[in-house]
Amino acid sequence: MPNIALLPGDGIGPEVAVSAVAVLNAVADDLTFEEHPAGGAAIDLHGTALTDEALAAVKASDAVLLGALGGPKWDTNEPGAVRPEQGLFKLRAELGLYANLRPIRPLPALYDASPLKRELIEGVDMLIVRELTGGLYYGERGTKDGRAFDTMVYTVAEIERIARAGFNAAKSRVTSVDKANVLDTSRLWREVVTRIHADEFPNIELEHILVDAAAMKLIAAPRHFEVIVTENMFGDILSDEASMLTGSLGMLPTASLGGTGPSLFEPVHGSAPDITGKGIANPIGMILSGALLLRHGLGREAQAAAVESAVDKALEKGIRTGDLGGTATTAEVTEAVLKELT
Amino acid sequence: MPNIALLPGDGIGPEVAVSAVAVLNAVADDLTFEEHPAGGAAIDLHGTALTDEALAAVKASDAVLLGALGGPKWDTNEPGAVRPEQGLFKLRAELGLYANLRPIRPLPALYDASPLKRELIEGVDMLIVRELTGGLYYGERGTKDGRAFDTMVYTVAEIERIARAGFNAAKSRVTSVDKANVLDTSRLWREVVTRIHADEFPNIELEHILVDAAAMKLIAAPRHFEVIVTENMFGDILSDEASMLTGSLGMLPTASLGGTGPSLFEPVHGSAPDITGKGIANPIGMILSGALLLRHGLGREAQAAAVESAVDKALEKGIRTGDLGGTATTAEVTEAVLKELT
Ligand SMILES: [Mg+2]
Ligand SMILES: [Mg+2]
Structure with a gap:
């Protein structure tokens, strides 16, 4: 029963986190997710970008899935101010994340974007x-x-x-x-x-x-x-x-591996405040971060490959969010990927 | 009457130097060239990769045009041995060449090689x-x-x-x-x-x-x-x-600018021992180094642009040496460029 610490974060983070959790649950039936606020969301609630309770829970987890941190609401030039990114720096330092993995796998349906x-x-x-x-x-x-x-x-x-x-x-x-x-x-x-x-x-x-x-x-x-x-x-x-x-950083996932504790998985894209709350964010980067979590966090190569293949097939059939020139919603893309998994 | 120090060097260096001098003389009628051995050629003659006499002449020149240095004949693993590259290191140090210029201008006729x-x-x-x-x-x-x-x-x-x-x-x-x-x-x-x-x-x-x-x-x-x-x-x-x-380093020129003395111009390619002496080396990198010499060494933008444009036109008409899949000789390519200048 692997325990995933889920840190949706800010902006479109929570929206794409929903997609990734749905896909992970579809491919693996033994995962539990424990959610914690991080970044601006944690600053609003607790005055700090990552509470000691959240950090302790993260450390006790098997892997960490992070959405995105930050946004204009918390932008400040004040020295000494609390900032959303501090949540990420704290995670990196506390988990001893010394290896950053960036897979480069151009998606066949998007070859022409290269x-x-x-x-x-x-x-x-x-x-x-x-x-x-x-x-x-x-x-x-x-x-x-x-x-x-x-x-x-x-x-x-x-x-x-x-x-x-x-x-x-x-x-x-x-x-x-x-x-x-x-x-x-x-x-x-x-x-x-x-x-x-x-x-x-x-x-x-x-x-x-x-x-x-x-x-x-x-x-x-x-x-x-x-x-x-x-x-x-x-x-x-x-x-x-x-x-x-x-062709774009928009759909790339990344993994940061730690020493003895859990590793961290997140999309390369940011919190995208301009489209937050509209339900139109592209969830592929976050879904592929889930695949990396399966592969490098839990050692489940077959499940990781199944997720990646489902993403390839869904895109092959033509579904696209706005950033790729389409009109599909976050939920529609998630459904399309889920359909390829069953 | 600008005085150019010409260091043809080794391998195909002397062959492509002939081409560059011909093109420079066609576009500017007031240049004088003074030739000096450098690299392996100087080692064979004088036991050093650049003699004090050559260095003094180079320092007194208005600009330096270099072909290529080195080749298997002078390869050695002996520590303390005399090596052709020492000629270049000596030039860089003595001329105080602190700025390296690398123009990136894909040639229209070769866009498809990118x-x-x-x-x-x-x-x-x-x-x-x-x-x-x-x-x-x-x-x-x-x-x-x-x-x-x-x-x-x-x-x-x-x-x-x-x-x-x-x-x-x-x-x-x-x-x-x-x-x-x-x-x-x-x-x-x-x-x-x-x-x-x-x-x-x-x-x-x-x-x-x-x-x-x-x-x-x-x-x-x-x-x-x-x-x-x-x-x-x-x-x-x-x-x-x-x-x-x-698409390739093969035809790129480069310039190294000095402090108060002359600057150095050379093709990025090496001495190409495998094709030396056959008269089939591609002279374009060396000819374009001559264009850089006109532009950055003598401040003659119009003449530099004329050389570059002649190279473009000659290639546009289809002439190619073996490295580009053609059969033209060094002399034929040089002739084709000269024809576009007149
Ligand atoms: Mg970077
Ligand atoms: Mg280099």
Whole structure:
């Protein structure tokens, strides 16, 4: 009886959360959902973006499904003010979420939305595993006397755990991205990834590629990649670049894996205040986040694949919300996906 | 009477250098060329990749045109051995080449070679101005006790000069790329670029964009960009990503601008030992490097544009070397370009 902590959040978050729960319940009959306010919704109720009670419940759960946080109501420039995003930062820190997974799987029905030619996009199905709590974004930094610096730092232990996250997610090949011809952190990265591969994952193929070459190959030959594992900033740049292969960030899910506790699953899109409450939000990103929860949070590959396949088929039959040029409602898209599951 | 230092270098370098000189002489009748061995050619003659005499002559020139350096003959793993690339490193250091310019202008006749859909590529004409001697690639680094670090460092003076290089190359808009929501170097970068803009280039439009968003927009809307100015590593990644929009690195030219001395112009392609001496190398990258020399080295925009337009027209009429699936020789392509100039 896996226990899912559901944090619908703000804006369209609660609307698309309903869709994801319906789809998850249709594909798995043993899930329980426990809902908690987060972000602006929690600020309104409790004056904080995530209460200690909610955090304790999240920590005790098997996986966390998050909608979206924030909105104009809580926008403020006041330093020290309570902000919706603090809920997410608190979750990341408290759950030790060090690996961000961004699957790039252009949906067949939407191939034409890609900036790339169809023959390059067909069959692309890659996963970018980005280190999320180290590297250039977390090292020492400062500015003094007209000179600024930032530090990229990695320890062996940090690289070992993200390497394992990458190999564990791969069926046949991992591409490790670094800049080992220049950077010391990249040379350590390559050394550790190579050792973890030899010691623990000898049956997976491993290749190393420089970050600038990776940025080229993502466009020139995206089908080449299965799992990419890389440093925080490289992953930030490459995952956004790769996302664009699908044509839009609008329907992409993402997973953040933790240490010992539950992992976090959420759509890449935001709270979309302009369409909130109208029942017309596209629920696909949230439904696909549910699929990631099944795959990476509960280890249920077959159920995850069933959800993804149902989404593909529903779209193949032509249903589209407004962001895709259609007129379907959130509920209609959800129904269409549910129909493909039964 | 501008004096051009010509360093044909190795492999196909001398073959394509002949083409570029012919085209430059056809479009400008007042250039003098002084040739010097560099790279492997200089090692064979003098035991060093760039002699002091050649360096002195280069420093006294108005602009430097380089073919390609290196080849299997001089490949070695011996530490301390003389290597062809040392010629280039010496040139960069001695000339203080702190700005690398990579124009991205897909050639109309080759639009179909792009991974992107034609309607996105049509009319793309951008210039990436990359800081080349600072940032993450040149800061302090080290590895100790299972922990490695690299440092990204910038000073106000370094940012000021690269910002000026960017604004000077722009007709109407500069896009400055940073990660100012996270990095101290980026916040200093944004501050200095904003000040140089306000004080010295108020008639050019300036926009700031984060590096991950830039990686997306380069694919989704490449026509948006005119001049991009950015940090060394960001520029390394983004310029290679953007190059791929043209379908191949094979015909791209690049310029490296110096402080007070001459600037350096060269094709992005290498010395291509497999086809050396056969007279079938594609000379377009080198000819377009000559166009950059006219534009950025001598300030002759009209002559530069004439060369680029002649290349477009020659390709439009169908002439292709083997790398593009054709059978034309280096000399035939050169003739075809020359014909469009007269
Ligand atoms: Mg990003
Ligand atoms: Mg590069």
